[in-house]
Amino acid sequence: MRERTGTLSQLLELVWALGEDMSGALARDGLTVSRAHLLWELAARGPVTQRVLADAMNVSARTITGLVDGLAQTGFVTREPHPGDRRATLVTFTAKGSAMAESMVSGHAQLAEFLFAGMPRPVYEAFAAGLDHVMERLAEAGAAGKTEEARSR
Amino acid sequence: MRERTGTLSQLLELVWALGEDMSGALARDGLTVSRAHLLWELAARGPVTQRVLADAMNVSARTITGLVDGLAQTGFVTREPHPGDRRATLVTFTAKGSAMAESMVSGHAQLAEFLFAGMPRPVYEAFAAGLDHVMERLAEAGAAGKTEEARSR
DNA sequence: CAAGATAGTGAGCCTCACTCACTATGAGGA
DNA sequence: TCCTCATAGTGAGTGAGGCTCACTATCTTG
Structure with missing residues (x-):
């Protein structure tokens, strides 16, 4: 993996x-x-x-x-x-x-x-789902991001 | 889809x-x-x-x-x-x-x-594979794009 | 040793952001 | 009505990040 x-x-x-x-x-x-x-x-x-x-x-x-x-x-x-x-x-x-x-x-x-x-259908579907997932996580981070300053220090 | x-x-x-x-x-x-x-x-x-x-x-x-x-x-x-x-x-x-x-x-x-x-393993794998695919296609386009650009000058 | 390549920088130009101050106009309340 | 406040857009000035061109100092090589 x-x-x-x-x-x-x-x-x-x-x-x-x-x-x-x-x-x-x-x-x-x-x-x-x-x-x-x-x-x-x-x-x-x-x-x-x-x-x-x-x-x-x-x-x-x-x-x-x-x-x-x-x-x-x-x-x-x-x-x-x-x-x-x-x-x-x-x-x-x-x-x-x-x-x-x-x-x-x-x-x-x-x-x-x-x-x-040429991307196999299941890969495409999963890719799109993966994008969804990542976007969601990022949105969360953005919302929480104001308090999350600690991460970069 | x-x-x-x-x-x-x-x-x-x-x-x-x-x-x-x-x-x-x-x-x-x-x-x-x-x-x-x-x-x-x-x-x-x-x-x-x-x-x-x-x-x-x-x-x-x-x-x-x-x-x-x-x-x-x-x-x-x-x-x-x-x-x-x-x-x-x-x-x-x-x-x-x-x-x-x-x-x-x-x-x-x-x-x-x-x-x-929290991303299910199979989705993750396919997501990574999808990234590979897209990167490859883009590299092709880039390679082809340069010759195209050269021609138009 | 003379010529040419290479490393870095000054000068000057462009785009894309920002803020602040200002003009002109619109809209609402007394 | 008129006075006040809000809004649309722009001039002025700043800063980052790109670029090229010209130039100095220094290698490198024939």
Whole structure:
């Protein structure tokens, strides 16, 4: 039986490899991870204010301003006036932006197919169950984590 | 059966959650992910030159200079002269640094225990196998991706 | 010994986070 | 109505972590 620490290491390796793969692919499209994340959220919500994006992405309003600046300059989104609230702007896809969002969605699906292709059904099922388990444990740790400072000392 | 795209999403969620957890824990110790990574590599290799760290971490030499600056300033490492090559410096743990490295190792083991605790043996085995599978597929994609990238330039 | 490789760093640039201070606007209560 | 407080967004400034390019000091090798 493989050691648990080894499995965790492998999981972390996967985290890294996945990150590399994604940021590489995004860079080819002239995007960064954060900007892609914004497009992703935007695709899921339709035109929204920057405030909404900030909350969705768990990031400060100022950071959204910067990301939208970049995405607007590279032609993925535009800022449109909010009808009924002159303080707010609606972040809106350009044609290029929505094409990119669609391609991200299909890329996601293709990556999933590719990664799990040829994985025996029972292994897949257990893998998914294992993910559930780990996520749950992690959520617990997060909740308890505030008192759990002792672990790292 | 869960959809593959859903499982991929969950995997990405896990990536994110794991990253949050780790960077939070590290911040409590006055470290960042990159600096901790450097300490980790240093622990695995003993005193080495910055060049070696740059290669190990897949990062430019300049970046290592910055990370070592930070770690030296916060008292985790020192720069020692290399006996036999006066161009080079040996990055070396302070007492604080090696204590931290040890605590990172044991923290890693404890986290592994915690995450997999209560996972039925067969699920664990399949989970590990699934990780293998995904890593392999990703490696393939990476290998193929590089040629693709080269072509598009 | 002259040439070329290598180790490290200064300078300068980018992205992505943050906070703080500020403007403009919206909304609600007296 | 008008005054107050809340909210949306941005300018300014900071810090970490990447990068390249140019440069010094030092090996290494022909």
